[in-house]
Amino acid sequence: MPAVHINGKAIAEDLRKELRSKVEELQEKFPGFKPHLAIIQVGGRPDSDVYIRMKVKAGTETGFLVTHKHLPRTTTETQLLEVIRDYNSQSEVHGIIVQLPLDSDHHIDEVTITNAVEPEKDVDGFTRFNTGALAQKGELPRLYSCTPKGCMHLIESTGVDISGKKAVVVGRSDIVGRPVAQLLLRKSATVAICHSKTQDLEAEVRTADILIAAAGHPSLIKGAWIKPGAVVIDCGINSIPDSSRKSGRRLVGDVEFDIAKEVAGFITPVPGGVGPMTVAKLLENTFVAAKYSVMPRSWSLRLLKPPILRPVPSDIEVARLQPAKLVSMLASEIGLLPTELDPYGHYKAKVHLSVIDRLKHRKDGRYVVVAGMTPTPLGEGKSTTTVGLTQALGAHLGRNTFACLRQPSQGPTFGIKGGAAGGGYSQVIPMEEFNLHLTGDIHAISAANNLLAAAIDARMFHEATQSDEALYRRLIKSNKFSKIQLQRLEKLGIQETDPSKLTAEQRRQFCRLDVDPDTITWQRVVDTNDRFLRRITIGQSPTEQNKTRETQFDISVASELMAILALSTSFADMRARMDKIVVASNKQGEPVTACDLGVSGALAVLMKDTIMPTLMQTLEGTPVFVHAGPFANIAHGNSSIIADKIALKLVGPEGIVVTEAGFGADIGMEKFFNIKCRESGLIPNAVCLVCTVRALKMHGGGPPVSPGTPLAPEYKQENLELLEKGICNVERHIENAKKFGVPVVVAINAFATDTEAELSFLRERCIAAGALDAVVSSHWSDGGKGAVDLAESIIKATDHPSDFKFLYDVNLSIEEKIETICREMYRADGIEILPTAAEKIARYKAQGYNNLPICMAKTHLSFSHDPGLKGAPTCFKVPIRDIRASVGAGFLYPLCGTMSTMPGLPTRPCFFDVDIDPETGIIDGLF
Numbered sequence: 001m002p003a004v005h006i007n008g009k010a011i012a013e014d015l016r017k018e019l020r021s022k023v024e025e026l027q028e029k030f031p032g033f034k035p036h037l038a039i040i041q042v043g044g045r046p047d048s049d050v051y052i053r054m055k056v057k058a059g060t061e062t063g064f065l066v067t068h069k070h071l072p073r074t075t076t077e078t079q080l081l082e083v084i085r086d087y088n089s090q091s092e093v094h095g096i097i098v099q100l101p102l103d104s105d106h107h108i109d110e111v112t113i114t115n116a117v118e119p120e121k122d123v124d125g126f127t128r129f130n131t132g133a134l135a136q137k138g139e140l141p142r143l144y145s146c147t148p149k150g151c152m153h154l155i156e157s158t159g160v161d162i163s164g165k166k167a168v169v170v171g172r173s174d175i176v177g178r179p180v181a182q183l184l185l186r187k188s189a190t191v192a193i194c195h196s197k198t199q200d201l202e203a204e205v206r207t208a209d210i211l212i213a214a215a216g217h218p219s220l221i222k223g224a225w226i227k228p229g230a231v232v233i234d235c236g237i238n239s240i241p242d243s244s245r246k247s248g249r250r251l252v253g254d255v256e257f258d259i260a261k262e263v264a265g266f267i268t269p270v271p272g273g274v275g276p277m278t279v280a281k282l283l284e285n286t287f288v289a290a291k292y293s294v295m296p297r298s299w300s301l302r303l304l305k306p307p308i309l310r311p312v313p314s315d316i317e318v319a320r321l322q323p324a325k326l327v328s329m330l331a332s333e334i335g336l337l338p339t340e341l342d343p344y345g346h347y348k349a350k351v352h353l354s355v356i357d358r359l360k361h362r363k364d365g366r367y368v369v370v371a372g373m374t375p376t377p378l379g380e381g382k383s384t385t386t387v388g389l390t391q392a393l394g395a396h397l398g399r400n401t402f403a404c405l406r407q408p409s410q411g412p413t414f415g416i417k418g419g420a421a422g423g424g425y426s427q428v429i430p431m432e433e434f435n436l437h438l439t440g441d442i443h444a445i446s447a448a449n450n451l452l453a454a455a456i457d458a459r460m461f462h463e464a465t466q467s468d469e470a471l472y473r474r475l476i477k478s479n480k481f482s483k484i485q486l487q488r489l490e491k492l493g494i495q496e497t498d499p500s501k502l503t504a505e506q507r508r509q510f511c512r513l514d515v516d517p518d519t520i521t522w523q524r525v526v527d528t529n530d531r532f533l534r535r536i537t538i539g540q541s542p543t544e545q546n547k548t549r550e551t552q553f554d555i556s557v558a559s560e561l562m563a564i565l566a567l568s569t570s571f572a573d574m575r576a577r578m579d580k581i582v583v584a585s586n587k588q589g590e591p592v593t594a595c596d597l598g599v600s601g602a603l604a605v606l607m608k609d610t611i612m613p614t615l616m617q618t619l620e621g622t623p624v625f626v627h628a629g630p631f632a633n634i635a636h637g638n639s640s641i642i643a644d645k646i647a648l649k650l651v652g653p654e655g656i657v658v659t660e661a662g663f664g665a666d667i668g669m670e671k672f673f674n675i676k677c678r679e680s681g682l683i684p685n686a687v688c689l690v691c692t693v694r695a696l697k698m699h700g701g702g703p704p705v706s707p708g709t710p711l712a713p714e715y716k717q718e719n720l721e722l723l724e725k726g727i728c729n730v731e732r733h734i735e736n737a738k739k740f741g742v743p744v745v746v747a748i749n750a751f752a753t754d755t756e757a758e759l760s761f762l763r764e765r766c767i768a769a770g771a772l773d774a775v776v777s778s779h780w781s782d783g784g785k786g787a788v789d790l791a792e793s794i795i796k797a798t799d800h801p802s803d804f805k806f807l808y809d810v811n812l813s814i815e816e817k818i819e820t821i822c823r824e825m826y827r828a829d830g831i832e833i834l835p836t837a838a839e840k841i842a843r844y845k846a847q848g849y850n851n852l853p854i855c856m857a858k859t860h861l862s863f864s865h866d867p868g869l870k871g872a873p874t875c876f877k878v879p880i881r882d883i884r885a886s887v888g889a890g891f892l893y894p895l896c897g898t899m900s901t902m903p904g905l906p907t908r909p910c911f912f913d914v915d916i917d918p919e920t921g922i923i924d925g926l927f
Helices: 007-029 046-061 077-091 112-116 128-136 146-157 177-186 202-206 274-293 315-321 327-333 354-358 382-396 410-414 431-435 441-465 468-475 485-493 502-509 560-567 573-581 599-605 640-653 665-680 693-699 720-726 728-738 756-768 779-799 814-824 835-846
Strands: 036-042 063-072 095-098 166-170 192-193 211-215 231-235 238-241 248-251 342-343 350-351 367-373 401-405 426-429 522-524 537-538 548-551 553-555 582-585 590-594 612-616 623-626 658-659 688-690 743-749 771-779 832-833 876-878 882-886 892-895
Touching: 007 046, 007 146, 007 274, 036 046, 036 077, 036 202, 036 274, 046 063, 046 274, 063 077, 077 095, 077 112, 095 274, 128 177, 146 177, 146 274, 166 177, 166 202, 177 192, 177 274, 192 202, 192 640, 211 238, 238 431, 274 688, 315 426, 315 431, 327 342, 327 350, 327 612, 354 640, 367 382, 367 665, 367 728, 382 401, 382 426, 382 612, 382 623, 382 658, 382 688, 382 771, 382 779, 426 431, 426 779, 441 468, 441 522, 441 560, 441 582, 441 599, 468 502, 485 502, 485 599, 560 573, 560 665, 573 599, 590 688, 623 640, 623 688, 640 658, 640 665, 658 779, 665 688, 665 728, 688 728, 688 779, 693 720, 693 728, 693 756, 720 728, 720 756, 728 756, 743 756, 743 779, 756 771, 771 779, 814 832, 814 835, 835 882, 835 892
Parallel strands: 036 063, 036 095, 166 192, 166 211, 211 231, 367 658, 367 688, 401 623, 401 658, 522 553, 688 743, 743 771, 832 876
Antiparallel strands: 238 248, 342 350, 350 612, 537 548, 582 590, 612 623, 882 892
């Protein structure tokens, strides 16, 4: 009985229809989604042109975007590799193939080229990663070679059970022979691979229940060799002379078809058999790669299990006992592509913003902010709670979870507070790298900040010592305005762009900024606590011709550039914000910007890498983004919008992102909602409010709490009276959080000295005050396990609908917005605007800055402006002594008291304990 012809063309057509339906189905979930295949061709072989046209046509008809990059024959290996790298880095490209053979005037190593494609985009299945994974036991790789994949589909279409059958593969290429043999083995066939050196090929073929011919030799396998009833899959495509054809040639396979079809049970024709299936499987691979890039999925984290010791060792000892996993492994586990990662050593890496674009079709995860009660000077463990909660959610409850933290300044690290990696068994590792230079963002910000400061003084000096004409001549290079100088012309309303044609008055306008030295608000910065830089005199060298002025240094994280980084939504947004930075007013009262000084482009260059958040991990192996570190008084005190946005995409709709707001909730949480969420457009789902029995006792009238001083007995013994008097503080914070329409869960950060009666009393009062739940958490001593109950309550809170709303309308007057915050958040009776502040408010209104949000700069130790007023004070007015503008960051910050932006070193700084072993490189003394 003649063999059944396996119609590869028809099967491929059905597969493409199925793929089109799947694409349309995904497009309903992710509007705008389209699988994108990039085909790279070198030279112009006619057969390659034909194959590419087939792929483009099939892909387009199936609903794919197919890009054909056609390179000339003169292309070198280096140039081709660069094109591949470019496609690797494009998040919107899901699959890449390099059409083989390459047609170049230069030698190009095909192995090097095929392995240059990222495995996640290797839809041909040719990379060592994918071919190697296919050869190993375990799950099939996500992508593997198209022709073998098509062959298996064709075999299975016959209904023949592969298990136990003898399969003979003729050909041992990495493209067909070897991989199809591996696939047959996975189906429990007994497989023999034959090749040009095989002795007695006929005898081997005669034993085959399944024959795969992939040798590339016309009619190599004679029809008489075929075992009766065998399945014959002919992968050969060979062109032979045929005078009966118009072209003079025809295509044949590796099998003598006319005779074999009379013996075999099933056989593929050539053409019309394997060829169409190869194209269909290429599209299937591209769809798989595209779907993988957008579909949310549960992570398969390799969790770390640090040894829990008693008593709990120092933070650095705990961190050192748990080796971190490689950041490349962590990135792979959470769905980041290798091209989206810039490693800094083995355990931290910058993450590209292209992730947001790649996952733009994916719904965001749930968004939780960790805030705190009004703290003691020791802090109440917001960072530790953030990490502990993340570990509980990710390592113990199996949720895709990200923590987003600020980068710590080295000032406190070597001062008195220490690091900010969390503590105990809830911290970020490696903690030394976290607390020291990290990836250099703060240094880049310092360099950019100080360049701008230098530009201000240099410009004032040159304007004071040169005529209009000399100044104008030196500012113009090669008789041409630079791009940023054209921006200044536009601002001035000067339409002429030829430097030689400006009038004398226009030249004067262009080159003279006329900075009023008394209005300069931009200071130099350094990332060290140095009290003697709080007030300095500059310009004392004779070369500066007595152009001295008093100024100051701030600590680096107080720079507006840090706030800009934290509030930017993209690199373009950051660059645009830098143009808007107001450094002073001119003598006419108009704002002078970084753009006017011509320096904003250079600032962006210095900070180009800072825009990428840094990926690290917790002690239990869950992911953490560390990015930005703005002050929580003169700035908004939150980690970056970009880190949160990337994390929300990576965790997917059922995942959770836990981000931290600095200081107490009256400051950090309020700014998170009114400034950060207003800029980002993100909707928070829950507040985790951290409190401690210790801090509430202090607010109830307990003795002072000071760093470096032993705690008084009241804090180590049960004292319900002090606790009851101070509990009004956390109750007010709960009320405040609820004003934003977001559910609140209180995290009671338990200390060993807390009693059961104190904890129960605190929990009951928090729930009575309106918290959805209040949960005692022991994450410091027990890690994620100690925060599981808290994590479960947070999940329930995020199940509730968020009725999020802002506290005020930005279109209100500056005074009204300030008063709203003071009345609603602090419970003040009102505000008192002092003369300096009134003058500044009038100026900012005139300059067009009335509609910026407000960033209150006040003490973090009280609801009021007075750090001595504890608990939940009332009957006070908030004095507004001054107000300043961070126009680039996008807010105004009123000063409610004396704000130090340069901490000083204490009598005994932390650095006394910090040292490094010169032989092992191990650091001691950080905490």
